[in-house]
Amino acid sequence: MKIAVVEDDAQIGQFLKKGLEEAGYQIVLFDSGEQAYLEIKTSSSFDLLILDLMLPDMPGEVVLRQLRQEGHSLPIIVLSAKRSTEQKISGLELGADDYLVKPFSFSELLARVHAVLRRGNQGHQATNLNMCEISLDLLKRKVFRENIEITLQAKEFKLLEYFMRNPEKVISKTMILENIYEYAFDTQSNVVDVLVCRLRNKIDKDFSKKTIHTLRGLGYVFKCEKD
Helix, strand or coil: CEEEEECCCHHHHHHHHHHHHHCCCEEEEECCHHHHHHHHHCCCCCCEEEEECCCCCCCHHHHHHHHHHCCCCCCEEEEECCCCHHHHHHHHHHCCCEEEECCCCHHHHHHHHHHHHHHCHHHCCCCEEEECCEEEECCCCEEEECCEEECCCHHHHHHHHHHHHCCCCCECHHHHHHHHHCCCCCCCCCHHHHHHHHHHHHHCCCCCCCCEEEECCCEEEECCCCC
8 A cells, every 4th residue: 555654854754664664555755745745636546645744845734725625535644743632623624534743653653554544445445455365454464365374575465466456457577666666677687577476486386276477578467267
């Protein structure tokens, strides 16, 4: 799942990015309220926004107000040093789904992220994916195939989620690099082949029906084999 984090304090921003990525989320970090607003208003790819209020260019309250006035239902968690009851109420009335006061513990933030995503599940991407006898729980970060739990590393989990959200579509190596690694590799690198091989060994090797199919020269297709 993809989370936008808006935080102008570089140290806090990197702390949030590192912790949330370790929890399995894809993070896009912004240090500008205006930049985040322009990106989010034209994109449907984000599942959650974590928003600092005290931003130098476009205050978080303005970002929040404008997104809600324009009809965006993206779940939003506000992070703020503003701690009075009136300030919390104001943030929630502007349309925030939750309000967390700085300083905060990361474990509490993570619990609130999980809770907000569960509440927003009906209006956003499903947090449970089921296909080809594979069950993927995005909140608990668990994978089962034929009721057997399979342990995946973070990148393997992200790749399986990407495949399951795009069944029967041709997925090129470039698409995997852009969506799983989020930065450029030499397209001649075998990093994608290695990752796909690791995932195959875990979800396909011990089962009769295969899900990840190679299209030579094109990429991969995730689909269920028929009886």
